[in-house]
Amino acid sequence: MSVCEVNNDRGELRILENLDELRTDLADYIAELSEAAVKERGVFAIALSGGSLIDLMGKLCEAPYNKTVDWGKWYIFWADERVVAKNHSDSNYKLAKDGLLSKVPIVPSHVHSINDSVSAEEAADDYMFVIRQLVKTRMVSVSDISDCPKFDLILLGMGPDGHIASLFPNHSALDEAGEWVTFIIDSPKPPPERITFTLPVINSASNVAMVVTGESKAEAVHLAIDNIGPDCPSLPARLVHPTKGKLVWFLDKPAALKLDGLQFSD
Numbered sequence: 001m002s003v004c005e006v007n008n009d010r011g012e013l014r015i016l017e018n019l020d021e022l023r024t025d026l027a028d029y030i031a032e033l034s035e036a037a038v039k040e041r042g043v044f045a046i047a048l049s050g051g052s053l054i055d056l057m058g059k060l061c062e063a064p065y066n067k068t069v070d071w072g073k074w075y076i077f078w079a080d081e082r083v084v085a086k087n088h089s090d091s092n093y094k095l096a097k098d099g100l101l102s103k104v105p106i107v108p109s110h111v112h113s114i115n116d117s118v119s120a121e122e123a124a125d126d127y128m129f130v131i132r133q134l135v136k137t138r139m140v141s142v143s144d145i146s147d148c149p150k151f152d153l154i155l156l157g158m159g160p161d162g163h164i165a166s167l168f169p170n171h172s173a174l175d176e177a178g179e180w181v182t183f184i185i186d187s188p189k190p191p192p193e194r195i196t197f198t199l200p201v202i203n204s205a206s207n208v209a210m211v212v213t214g215e216s217k218a219e220a221v222h223l224a225i226d227n228i229g230p231d232c233p234s235l236p237a238r239l240v241h242p243t244k245g246k247l248v249w250f251l252d253k254p255a256a257l258k259l260d261g262l263q264f265s266d
C-alpha cells in the first residue's frame with residue numbers, strides 16, 4: 001500500500017500514495033497498538049495533537065474500526081492544548097470531540113482534557129497532577145529510565161516551521177527537562193497561550209507517530225529526517241527520539257518530496 005517504507009535512525013518512514021491510503025494505514029496502526037496495549041495492560045493511553053491530525057484519523061470512526069476497537073479501554077490525553085474555552089474553535093479538545101470522540105463509544109471519564117478556567121501556568125500544573133494520579137494507578141505506565149509517564153502512543157503533527165505539539169523552534173520550552181507539562185504565552189502561531197508535553201515525556205512514550213502531509217511541510221520533513229550534517233538546525237521535530245520506544249512517520253508524497261534519495265514515479 002505504501003509507496004515506500006524505510007527504516008533508519010530517524011525511525012520508520014511510511015510514505016503513502018495519497019491521503020486516503022494514509023488514513024487507512026494510520027487507522028490500522030492505531031487499532032493494532034490499541035489491541036496490543038489492551039492485551040498487555042488492559043488499557044490504552046493515547047495522547048492526541050490538534051491540527052490536521054484529527055481529520056487524518058477519521059477512518060477510525062468508520063467500519064470496521066468503530067466496531068472492532070476496544071474504545072472502552074481508551075484513556076485520552078492531549079500532547080498540547082491551546083488555553084481557550086473547550087467550546088472555542090481553537091480548542092484541540094473541541095476538534096477531537098467533534099471529529100472523533102463524539103463518534104465512537106469512548107467513556108467520558110477517560111477523556112482527560114485541560115482545565116480551561118485557569119491560567120496557562122495553572123493549567124499545565126493541573127494537567128501534570130491529573131497525569132500523576134493516572135500514573136499512580138498505572139492507567140498510564142511509567143518509564144523505567146526516568147520518572148516520566150510512558151504513554152502507549154503519542155500522535156504528533158508538525159508545522160511547516162518544524163514545531164511539534166506546542167514546542168516551537170528556538171523556544172525555551174524545548175529545554176524544559178524537569179516538568180512533564182509546560183506552558184507558553186508567546187506562541188508564534190496563534191493562539192499565544194498553550195500548554196504542551198515536554199520533550200522528556202514525548203521521548204518516554206512506547207510509540208510516537210509523526211503524521212505530516214502536504215508540500216508546505218516538505219522542507220521541514222527533510223530537515224527533521226535527513227542526515228544534513230553538523231549545521232543541522234535544532235528543529236523541534238528532529239528532537240523526537242523515543243529512548244526505548246518506536247518512532248513512525250506517516251507522510252504523503254508531497255510531504256516526502258524533498259527527502260534525500262527518494263524518487264517517485266507519477
Ligand SMILES: O=C1O[C@H](COP(=O)(O)O)[C@@H](O)[C@H](O)[C@H]1O
Nearest residue numbers: 049050051052053157158159165
Ligand atoms: O498548533 C498546532 O499545530 C500543530 C501542527 O498542526 P497542522 O495543522 O499543521 O497539522 C499541531 O500538531 C498541534 O497540536 C497544534 O496545537
